[in-house]
Amino acid sequence: MEILLGLAFLFFGGVIINVIVGAAGAAGKTVKAAAKTAVSSKSFKESMEEEFASDEFFGKLILRLQNKTKDGLEITEVMMKGNLPNITLKAYWGLKIYDITEHEKDAQKPMQPVVSAFNMFREPNSIIYHFESAAFSLTPGKTYLNFVPLAGFFPEMLSPPYSGKRKLRIMLFMGNANNPVQFTNGFFGENPPIYFLKSIETEINFKEKGYLEAIDDADESTTLGIKLAVAVAMADGNLDEKEGNTIKTFIKDNIAFYEPRTQDKLKKMFNDAFKLTFNEATNNTLSLSKIISRMNEIGTKKIKYDAIELCYDVMSADGVAEKSELEILNRIAKDLKLNKKMIDKIKDKSLLKLDSSKASSNLDIESILNIKTNWSKQKINEHLKNEFKKWNSRYQNLSEGKERDNAQFMLNCISDARKKYSE
Amino acid sequence: MSKIVGIDLGTTFSALSYIDDAGRPVVVYNDDGQNITPSCVHEIEKNTFVVGESARKEWGVSKKAAAARFKRDMGTTKTYKINNHEFSPTDLSTFVLKKLKQDSEKEIGKIAEASVTIPANFGHDAREATLLAAKNAGLNVKYIIDEPTAAALYYAYKEGKSLSGHYVVYDLGGGTFDVSVIKVKNQNIEIVASEGVSKLGGYDFDTELKKLVAKKFKEKTSQVLKDDEYNENDAENDKKSLSKRDKVRVSVGKTNIEITRVEFEESISSLIAQTEMLCETVLDNAKIKVQDIKAVFFAGGSTRIPAIVNSVKKIFKKEPISTVNVDEVVALGASLYAAFKNDGSLLTSTQKESVSKLSVDECTHNYFGTYMQTNDEETGQILLVNDVIIPRGKKIPVSITKDYYTPLNDMESIICRVTESKEEEKDIKFVKLIWEGELEFNSKRPAGTKISVTFSFTENKTMNCEFLDEETSVKKEIDLSFDSLHEQKNTVEDIDKFLVE
Numbered sequence: 001m002e003i004l005l006g007l008a009f010l011f012f013g014g015v016i017i018n019v020i021v022g023a024a025g026a027a028g029k030t031v032k033a034a035a036k037t038a039v040s041s042k043s044f045k046e047s048m049e050e051e052f053a054s055d056e057f058f059g060k061l062i063l064r065l066q067n068k069t070k071d072g073l074e075i076t077e078v079m080m081k082g083n084l085p086n087i088t089l090k091a092y093w094g095l096k097i098y099d100i101t102e103h104e105k106d107a108q109k110p111m112q113p114v115v116s117a118f119n120m121f122r123e124p125n126s127i128i129y130h131f132e133s134a135a136f137s138l139t140p141g142k143t144y145l146n147f148v149p150l151a152g153f154f155p156e157m158l159s160p161p162y163s164g165k166r167k168l169r170i171m172l173f174m175g176n177a178n179n180p181v182q183f184t185n186g187f188f189g190e191n192p193p194i195y196f197l198k199s200i201e202t203e204i205n206f207k208e209k210g211y212l213e214a215i216d217d218a219d220e221s222t223t224l225g226i227k228l229a230v231a232v233a234m235a236d237g238n239l240d241e242k243e244g245n246t247i248k249t250f251i252k253d254n255i256a257f258y259e260p261r262t263q264d265k266l267k268k269m270f271n272d273a274f275k276l277t278f279n280e281a282t283n284n285t286l287s288l289s290k291i292i293s294r295m296n297e298i299g300t301k302k303i304k305y306d307a308i309e310l311c312y313d314v315m316s317a318d319g320v321a322e323k324s325e326l327e328i329l330n331r332i333a334k335d336l337k338l339n340k341k342m343i344d345k346i347k348d349k350s351l352l353k354l355d356s357s358k359a360s361s362n363l364d365i366e367s368i369l370n371i372k373t374n375w376s377k378q379k380i381n382e383h384l385k386n387e388f389k390k391w392n393s394r395y396q397n398l399s400e401g402k403e404r405d406n407a408q409f410m411l412n413c414i415s416d417a418r419k420k421y422s423e
Numbered sequence: 424m425s426k427i428v429g430i431d432l433g434t435t436f437s438a439l440s441y442i443d444d445a446g447r448p449v450v451v452y453n454d455d456g457q458n459i460t461p462s463c464v465h466e467i468e469k470n471t472f473v474v475g476e477s478a479r480k481e482w483g484v485s486k487k488a489a490a491a492r493f494k495r496d497m498g499t500t501k502t503y504k505i506n507n508h509e510f511s512p513t514d515l516s517t518f519v520l521k522k523l524k525q526d527s528e529k530e531i532g533k534i535a536e537a538s539v540t541i542p543a544n545f546g547h548d549a550r551e552a553t554l555l556a557a558k559n560a561g562l563n564v565k566y567i568i569d570e571p572t573a574a575a576l577y578y579a580y581k582e583g584k585s586l587s588g589h590y591v592v593y594d595l596g597g598g599t600f601d602v603s604v605i606k607v608k609n610q611n612i613e614i615v616a617s618e619g620v621s622k623l624g625g626y627d628f629d630t631e632l633k634k635l636v637a638k639k640f641k642e643k644t645s646q647v648l649k650d651d652e653y654n655e656n657d658a659e660n661d662k663k664s665l666s667k668r669d670k671v672r673v674s675v676g677k678t679n680i681e682i683t684r685v686e687f688e689e690s691i692s693s694l695i696a697q698t699e700m701l702c703e704t705v706l707d708n709a710k711i712k713v714q715d716i717k718a719v720f721f722a723g724g725s726t727r728i729p730a731i732v733n734s735v736k737k738i739f740k741k742e743p744i745s746t747v748n749v750d751e752v753v754a755l756g757a758s759l760y761a762a763f764k765n766d767g768s769l770l771t772s773t774q775k776e777s778v779s780k781l782s783v784d785e786c787t788h789n790y791f792g793t794y795m796q797t798n799d800e801e802t803g804q805i806l807l808v809n810d811v812i813i814p815r816g817k818k819i820p821v822s823i824t825k826d827y828y829t830p831l832n833d834m835e836s837i838i839c840r841v842t843e844s845k846e847e848e849k850d851i852k853f854v855k856l857i858w859e860g861e862l863e864f865n866s867k868r869p870a871g872t873k874i875s876v877t878f879s880f881t882e883n884k885t886m887n888c889e890f891l892d893e894e895t896s897v898k899k900e901i902d903l904s905f906d907s908l909h910e911q912k913n914t915v916e917d918i919d920k921f922l923v924e
Contacts, residue, residue, distance in 0.1 A: 134832075134869065134870070345850065349852065384700065385700050385703055385704060385707075388697070388700040388701070388704070389704055389845075389846055390846060392620055392701075392845065393844055393845030393846035393848065393853070394848075394853045395621065395622075396544060396546055396621060396844075396845050396855075397546070397843070397844055397845065397848075397853055397854055397855040398853070399499075399500075400496075400499050400500060400501055408622070411620075411697065412693065414697075414700070415693040415694065415696040415697045415700070416693050416696075418693075418696035418697075418699070418700060419692050419693055419696045422696065422699075
């Protein structure tokens with residue numbers, strides 16, 4: 001969000017801004033409305049009036065793309081110069097992006113919409129890229145004398161159907177703010193209330209997997225997440241009832257939004273994976289490396305985080321963090337090559353769910369506290385000091401009850417470790 | 424002339440001091456002839472409560488009719504049962520403060536103003552709960568002061584001009600542990616950094632000693648030690664003995680158990696490890712090296728434990744200083760603070776002269792912030808996160824303004840929140856929400872409307888906040904000071920009828 005709103009400031013100057021959370025109800029409004037925040041109406045109007053102040057040049061409308069870097073993130077601005085339609089209208093600018101790679105080769109093949117990884121740059125009811133500026137008043141005889149940035153996008157946040165070099169058509173249109181253009185899955189219907197439309201093409205190389213490729217893999221990667229969770233649950237040789245129920249709930253949640261036939265298909269697929277992994281773990285034939293390796297091949301970041309979160313939920317389900325469970329979890333987290341800070345956040349939250357009164361003598365403080373035994377004593381003590389600061393603060397801020405008790409339990413673990421590793 | 428006093432409301436013991444006619448801070452003895460009063464409450468007969476040594480004895484024997492150690496739960500929803508009565512920690516603290524006030528007024532006359540100490544680690548809720556307890560006890564509390572700051576003030580007063588440079592105040596009391604790095608020049612004290620642990624003190628050491636005795640008792644008799652066979656008071660007495668002797672003999676019925684100092688120190692070593700980590704943390708926060716610390720000053724009864732002395736020597740590479748009574752030093756410092764903060768109207772010229780050179784520059788111990796919406800770089804999800812406005816370590820009073828923007832069009836209001844945390848936390852789960860309300864606009868506001876948020880932390884360590892829509896001047900002002908909040912909380916109006924006159 002901060003980056004997104006930074007776009008407005010790229011156009012009109014300033015710094016990245018923060019966003020206060022809207023009051024109850026407002027937060028649930030459509031992303032379409034949210035997307036409008038990218039351009040503030042006041043600045044936009046000022047910008048336009050400045051451009052229209054001179055009548056020295058009246059040329060035809062030209063689009064241009066301009067790449068910039070802001071905070072290490074590439075931004076493509078859509079710039080325009082020339083005459084605007086001779087009408088009076090409460091107007092807005094809209095931007096759509098289509099992948100035309102296949103369409104160019106074979107005109108029978110349709111243009112395909114591009115998906116946005118950013119909620120705020122999406123159509124109201126889909127994940128397809130969509131941008132709308134704030135409304136402004138258009139009167140006849142207006143012209144942009146110089147190139148003016150009207151919209152923009154972050155190439156990194158776009159996902160075309162497939163990876164590799166993709167040809168994109170960037171389409172800028174002017175709509176009526178009182179009767180906005182309606183889109184369905186990226187396309188408008190017949191006779192849309194569009195007053196101006198112009199497009200420009202560009203080519204971008206996408207390294208990440210495209211959305212159609214990822215969709216093909218989605219069910220398999222969810223299955224892999226279930227397998228990893230079963231592996232964690234079975235790390236101590238048994239499947240606790242609460243652990244099993246946690247995986248069951250995950251499966252239920254993951255099939256809930258599909259129509260009945262797909263639900264049945266997915267249910268079977270996920271249940272089979274559950275059973276198979278359970279049997280493999282029981283017979284000591286489970287290969288964690290294979291599951292992780294396949295997950296790294298096909299899993300998106302989101303799916304991987306979902307899987308890790310499920311694994312930690314399973315670990316904390318029975319209230320006990322077994323040494324074997326923590327060891328396997330640390331390995332999965334490391335091998336999935338995810339951001340360590342994010343993993344620590346997920347882990348900390350799961351530790352708060354434990355039942356510290358059940359902590360056994362088998363407790364592995366090194367695994368709980370992420371201590372690598374090959375670290376020097378100095379490094380361990382430095383790490384412990386940071387953990388102590390973190391949990392001491394959390395203890396202070398958590399309400400009375402289990403979570404606070406668990407924060408105290410973590411403080412006790414830290415001081416035991418300090419005792420163990422102090423010189 | 425009415426008196427100005429300082430009160431150390433402690434976990435195990437409390438004390439009150441005032442500035443005498445010669446301008447010196449002096450502890451006032453209670454009706455039992457003690458300089459410190461046990462923070463224990465006992466119902467001796469129906470609806471009749473006593474505070475002090477007899478209550479402490481009763482609490483050791485039976486927890487049913489007495490309560491103690493409630494300070495550690497100040498500001499929480501936890502309640503304590505005394506027979507059929509249910510009290511909040513604030514109610515029980517009111518009893519203790521009332522006792523201190525009553526006993527002291529018999530000795531020194533009417534109390535006009537007081538300052539009360541709190542642990543450096545106390546958050547907003549605990550701080551406000553302490554102020555409420557004082558108000559309910561009939562005290563006019565003008566200022567609250569952190570316990571290590573009060574101790575530092577007394578050491579600076581006592582040592583006078585001989586102090587110059589960086590010092591550490593190490594305050595390990597009955598229930599909480601605080602450590603501060605201070606910078607002293609003449610009698611001016613600057614609090615450079617302060618850290619604390621809420622539940623670490625003499626009471627925890629007593630608990631460990633009880634466990635040790637229970638373990639040895641079981642080894643010897645195969646029986647489980649019962650609470651009435653060896654209670655908290657027994658453990659406290661034995662702990663004190665072990666500070667002077669190498670071993671103690673504990674008699675449980677006909678069974679004698681020997682506990683050595685080495686065994687006891689081993690049993691509390693994990694707790695001592697926590698104090699050491701906190702000392703290292705406060706040095707890091709103060710950005711100062713051990714060799715630049717001139718001396719370590721002790722406060723709190725638990726600093727008498729030899730293992731604590733050794734731990735401090737190990738960490739700070741120097742012998743700690745406890746030239747004053749460590750049980751009294753916080754109360755003495757609190758009365759000095761109350762006196763030098765007073766406008767002079769309640770002081771004689773001698774008293775004014777005595778405190779005229781003292782001054783304290785304090786800093787924020789916690790982070791204060793608000794919720795904002797942001798995009799998680801890693802997952803792409805929109806998240807609610809905590810955004811810090813006033814960081815820790817800012818010299819107080821401090822006022823900081825930060826700008827935020829509304830995310831959606833046509834918003835009619837926004838939710839305003841005030842948070843507090845010990846560390847710079849982004850995760851809202853780990854911050855304390857101390858206030859929440861709504862700023863209602865006059866009309867529907869467009870996305871990107873600028874909201875200026877100003878947080879001001881006052882000298883009395885309370886917070887004022889403002890959420891302002893600059894364009895329309897519509898604003899939400901929040902006064903988080905005690906006076907504005909106390910009416911929202913429960914008060915103990917009938918506390919007087921419970922007290923023994």
